[in-house]
Amino acid sequence: MSVSSERIAFRTCPLCEAGCGLAVTVRDNEVTYIRGDMQDVFSKGYICPKGSTLKQLHNDPDRLHVPLIKRNGVHVEATWAQAWAAIDAGITGVIAKHGRESIATYLGNPGAHGLSSLTFNRVLLQSIGSRQRYSASTVDQLPKQVSSGLMFGSASTVPVPDLDRTQYLLVLGANPYVSNGSLCTAPDFPGRLEAMQARGGKLVVVDPRKSRTAQQADEWIAIRPGTDALLLAAIAQTLATDGLEVLSQRLGRFLNGLDEVVLALQPFTPEAVAVTTGIDAQTIRRLARELRDASSSAVYGRIGTTTTAFGTTASWLVDVVNIFTGNLDRVGGAMLPLPVAGSGNTSGAGGKGKGFRTGRGHSRVRKYPEALGEYPAAAMAEEITTPGEGQVRALIVVGGNPILSTPNGEQLAKSFEELEFMLSVDIYLNETSRFADVILPVPSPLQRSHYDLALLTFAVRNVANYSQAVLPLGADEPDEWEILAKISAIAAGLGADVQASTIDDSQITGLVESKIKDSSSNIFGRDSEELINELSVSGRRGPDRMLDFLLRTGPYGDGFGSVKDGLTLDKLIAAPHGIDFGALEPRLPDVLRTQSGKIELAPPQLIADLERLLKFCQTDILDQNTNQLVLVGRRDLRSNNSWMHNIEVLVKGKPRCTLQIHPDDATRLGVSSGSTVRITSRVGSVDAPVEITKSIRGGVVSLPHGWGHTMSGTNIKIASLRAGVNSNLLTDQEVLDPLSGTSALNGIPVEVVAI
Secondary structure (H helix, E strand, C coil), X not given: CCCCCEEXXXXXXXXXXXXCEEEEEEECCEEEEEEECCCCCCCCCCXXXXXXXXXXXXXXXXXXXXXXXXXXXXXXXXXXXXXXXXXXXXXXXXXXXXXXXXXXXXXXXXXXXXXXXXXHHHHHHHHHCCCCEEEHHHHCCHHHHHHXXXXXXXXCCCCEECCCCCCEEEEECCCHHHHCCCCCXXXXXXXXXXXXXXXXXXXXXXXXXXXXXXXXXXXXXXXXXXXXXXXXXXXXXXXXXXXXXXXXXXXXXXXXXXXHHHHHCCCCCHHHHHHHHCCCHHHHHHHHHHHHHCCCCEEEEXXXXXXXXXXXXXXXXXXXXHHHCCCECCCCCEECCCCCCCCCCCCCCCCCCCCCCCCCCECXXXXXXXXXXXXXXXXXXXXXXXXXXXXXXXXXXXXXXXXXXXXXXXXXXXXXXXXXXXXXXXCCCCCCHHHCCEEECCCCHHHCCEECCCHHHHECEEEECEECXXXXXXXXXXXXXXHHHHHHHHHCCCCCCCCHHHHHHHHHHHHHHHHXXXXXXXXXXXXXXHHHHHHHCCCCCHHHHHHHHHHHCCCCEXXXXXXXXXXXXXXXXXXXXXXEEEECCCCCCCCCCCCCCCXXXXXXXXXXXXXXXXXXXXXXXXXXXXXXXXXXCCCCCCCCCCCCCCCHHHHCCCCCXXXXXXXXXXXXXXXXXXXXXXXXXXXXXXEEEEEECCCECCCEEECCCCCCCCCCCXXXXXXXXXXXXXXXXXXXXXXXXXXXXXXXXXXXXXXXEEC
């Protein structure tokens, strides 16, 4: 009689940016219970509803386990060998007929949370050799990275609020009680906010909706959608008019362009922006002075500010205000993490660099400039349907569902029908993968090792957490990195029989050889073969071997023996609850990678965009049509874009895909709670049930993002039963932030009529 074995595995939740530690109870290779890891150095037991559902995700009967190939319009199960052969024929056939530029890629949001994707997506893009690259970045955070790159020289240099030590936090367009933070990795963000208030600090939330975070705030300011940049400009203008003596004390010597910014902001007085923002001048001046006079303060702006027509300018102005109050790179202010595995601002000699630029290429049809190596997701459809040299004829989607998450999903769906070949790497047959000729499933998160390589770059403490796989891979089941490596090999022309290890060995060799040439590296001048042999002694391959190298050559690494007591992956594995390297510390000027060696406070692109912002301020954003309102999105604690809606425990209960509307607007339009209305924008219409609430500004309505599971040809049964509506059928693909190519998912003019 066999005796069952029970163990507890510790791992980091990969479902959002918070990075909470989980304690996973496993019996006979079956997960029985998931709770928060009370000993985790970062999250200390905190967990949200999503983290506890990794078991349900793993056991979801709709999750794919074997490849699917489309035959006669129907997806059927296939062997891995058959799938690789079909991919080889599809990709090489399109390349032979149309060239490499005819292949596009779309990388979805889950890739930012996966160690395999973060280490192998780059080689995939390089192997394809096309500039037609798209991702979820241009429907969420890219403006912040563009503005940070222009100011600090690296897109990874994003100041984060020092939550645990600040005394005043101004939050714009973020709802961390629900979303757990964005570009600000902070487990238990709500608890950290409440701790700030308990020590006498003040929380101010600027949002068209009285979100869950706004309910907790000391003050809620109901701004008109899409006008955050104007509010920030007026706050900065007030600070400049009052005097910027605080800068001479510490920050002044690090700044380029201060006088130019002050001059450019002169028209943006609180009185000038009051009508457009819906915030009176007295309140704007008070906010500016409270930020300046607090013992420490920080401004934090997120998705509500970036998914607008002025996303990059608003992101820049967040940091202008943090600088004008003297709180950038200061304890309790907006600080710059020192990521344990390194980043763009830890490589090379500190304090100066090549700088950052966009526009190294332009999209074929509407000539949108490249930003961080990609073009706007909103341009995908036209690049597929518009004939001519470079027309997209094949598409590879990795962990994304752009049909639901990018603008004008109906137009995009029609364009996918014109593709000659499409490959999806996905765990579901969903609204996007249903168009694919081949679908490759990756293992569940519980079967993969994990390290938040990207997200810990934006953490409010310098920490490191590594998770080994909790459950084993199935028989003949490739790991995610092996799938991505093999696609890369096929795209490079190496054929369907090539081993993933070939690409893996090439990647680690390139990584090591690049680092030993860096004179500032802790392995400068070392022998590459010696280091690769040392990395390989453990038998590690793929992302784990790369991670070991990044940790050992990072700011806290052992430098392969050159730094006593330095970090290695073995040491991190021996610390299953993570290692805390301490609170954030000032990093200027070492963190800078600009050509000048200073903070570029007045990048020409951003100064020029203030003219467009001023014109917007002087123009009424709504016409006089009494039915016209402005649409914004919203998040839900139990939802994660479009990819967690097939988990019953997360979607059960009252419907959450409703149109929130203010009582005054409901009365004027003659609609009642629970009734159905039609919402129409320039590009589309959807019908949704009404939810009347005073927790939204008059003239504004709200639909959540990521719903609309109504399409045929999918196999996501739970999601289909609670389908909701796709708000991005209303998103206009022609309205973008011109500096980053990010779609304006917020501030959409719509008409609402009762049905």
